[in-house]
Amino acid sequence: MKGKNGDRRARLANDIRRQVGTEATKRFLRTLPVFRLEKEMPKRLTDLLDRLDGAEADKTGGARRH
Structure with a gap:
């Protein structure tokens, strides 16, 4: 059971999705x-x-990437 807070969060998420999706x-x-x-x-x-x-290669003694 979602409860009161779960329902409120679901409605809020739906409202945000709807508003963000407007043209x-x-x-x-x-x-x-x-x-x-x-x-x-x-x-x-x-x-x-x-x-x-270059700095990383010098510090670790490794070869440079290109």
């Missing part, structure tokens, strides 16, 4: 930069990852 919310979320998909990783980040790989 207006989807349209709004698509405008936010956080939700945009980058096609390629920026060079600045790949350079930092390369430096991190």
Whole structure:
């Protein structure tokens, strides 16, 4: 038996799903930069990852990944 709290949580979850699934919310979320998909990783980040790989390889004595 779910009880009173279980029913309330289920209703809340359904309300959230319904609101998030509206076209207006989807349209709004698509405008936010956080939700945009980058096609390629920026060079600045790949350079930092390369430096991190090098530092880890130096520390552990292992070979670098490419």
